[in-house]
Amino acid sequence: MAKQFTPKLSPRLEGIVELVPEGSRVADIGCDHGYISIALVQRGLAVHSIASDIKAGPLEQAVKNIGKAGLNDKIETRLAPGITAIKHGEADVIVIAGMGQRTIAEILTENMDIAKEAKYLILQPQSELADMRRFLLDNGFKLVKNKLMIEGDKYYIAMVASATESSYPGEDINVTETFRKRFEAMQGTPEIAKVYEEMDMLFGWDLIYTDPKLAYFLNHVDHEWSEALIKLGEAKKPDYDRIKELNTKVEAARLALEMNTLFCGIDKKLFDTLGSEAVFD
Template sequence: MIKLSKRLQRIADYVSTGGRVADIGSDHALLPVYLLQSGKSRSAIAGELNAGPYMAAKKQAADANLTALLEVRQGDGLAVLKPGETDTVTIAGMGGLLMREILETGRQAGKLEGVTELVLQPNVGEDAVRLWLLEQGWYLANESILEEDGKIYEVLHAKRQPDAEALNAKLYDGSFLPLDWDRSALKGLLIRMGPHLIREGSETLEEKWRLEIEKLEKIRKQMSASDLPEAASKREQFQADIERIEEVLKCLRMARH
């Protein structure tokens, strides 16, 4: 059986057993091949836009003797799918804004009809993906954060279910955080940092946001060289952002201890 990276394995772990999976931006089709070899998925589609990875995915399917179960298609995003032919869609290894665009374009074209599960791994811009899921009525059932080869990744697991609105309202209410902020600010924080991730409060999450604070500090210091009123206003915004993240990290440390 093919061996996956830690990142891809986490995505595979979230995929429900016994369904039909479509991996969009599949590259070498490692994920769908694993899902079929392990018996977790009963059929798979690997979608890839570029010719090189598309051919590599076809070769991977042939080498694994899975061409009867794994169909490799060339196309842009969810355009490779027909409505109702898959249960789970996985998308990994791209920016959150692009991922959101792919999902929304596919939704408008009816490509998500019949899809009950999304497993998404944006490299950056996770908040854009969480916000889209919330706006479109998907329940964020779980999420995780992991480090591999010096990089930090987040994996989001969303489900389509009738009580998603009530579940999301509870998930994003922020009442578990001992912070004296208004409700909209708490919700924005949870969308940005991850409601499940904050509840878990792992050291990896703290490491990620420590690095983010360092980036914000550098930008704020660079703006100190400017005398423009706009720069002063932005410096204040960055400082307020840093202080809010620091508050959350302090809560996480207290919860762990």
Template sequence: MIKEIELEIRLLMIAEMIPKCDVLCDIGTDHAYIPIYAAQKDLCRKIIATDIHEGPLRMARRNIENYDVSNMIETRIGDGLNCLYDHELDIVLICGMGGLTITEMLQLQKDKVNKCRQLIIQCMYADEMLRGYCYENGLDIVEERICMERNKLYTAMRITPGGQQKNLHPVFQHISHALLEQETSLVLKYLDRRITRLTRVVHGRQNAKECDSEEIRELNEIIERLKEFKAKSLKGS
């Protein structure tokens, strides 16, 4: 009897954001754990697991066979969304990469991104770059979730293309409206850690030989806004 796959906290958070869909595409699938979960839960008619390297795909195929879902998951080697046909651009996962890598991929493959029904994106770090890119390029963050695994916080965003460009205060690159609305202990912890991180950045900039006073002013303003959000969340909790 084939057992159900058990996902760790970060991957489970992402997997639980997947809606019922026609086609699920997992970009940079690595072990193919989320496609296997989606297949076992019967979330999609078709699942495509891609990776740019053959090594991870071999591992993915082995796992897919071990969980007996080869009839539901197709593997492909390719760079980002380039190995997908337009009619397959339904729900696209891009997870486990840095914010810079992800935003570069979105920019280089913008035509395909804009044809997706939705994207679910999880940055391992620099999630502020993804939020900023979304605001500038009409990608609406319709949902954002947060979890903690091994004392590290992770966020994941469900994004819908085709929106309007948003001119928001820079603080919203560091936390979205969707996340702020939750007012949970993890959101408070996220605010705390972001304030600490940006405060260290300011101290580093101030001690540099060439100090950009305008950048420091903007960072301090962001820190103050984050502190206000934290105080409001504490008051509401």
């Protein structure tokens, strides 16, 4: 018998797939190549998947790959925009990955009732992570978990959100939440509280307390934003609102790095590549 196709996943896709609880019925919105659905079914994480896309070209690619993987009976393909691809009660998990934050927010807004019925949304916005988290909170979702994926010099964060009472497998949020509250109580001025809030929205509070890899991302954004601040300061007519906003972000990144190294220890590779100054600044 010919060997069946098994997609080789990039670290970004691998991280998204690993967030799906075993035995889920999945909707993979904007499936493109269909790799997420194929890997989920092959690993037993999905018992069934609806792979949908707004465009015929990508969906045809998914249909081909699903056929090569021999999974036509477990993965249904549908040509439709956003969550209109699924009906009430068809999916426990809705995955929307590899799109801009605005597109994801639009997709959710257009069919909020179905999005809220799913046990978990697994979202991987390519940009504007803080806006994504604020959108979810404003619309009644809980932020359940974040996951950082590193691909060369690119950083991706996927997040799990839920508007239901479903408990996410393996998550004990109490420990880190207790630490966070303790820190806030120790330093509770409104200015500090604002930086903490910004820090959580930008980076995901669970990652700050649990993932030593986050330090790489924090260093990366600190450098990027600090350079942008210098440029803004050199402008003939400086945009003071933008400068203030970016300053808060830099402060949040530095606080997050301090907390992250305190709770997770110093990653030896990070220390070797960036040196003690970058880590302890």
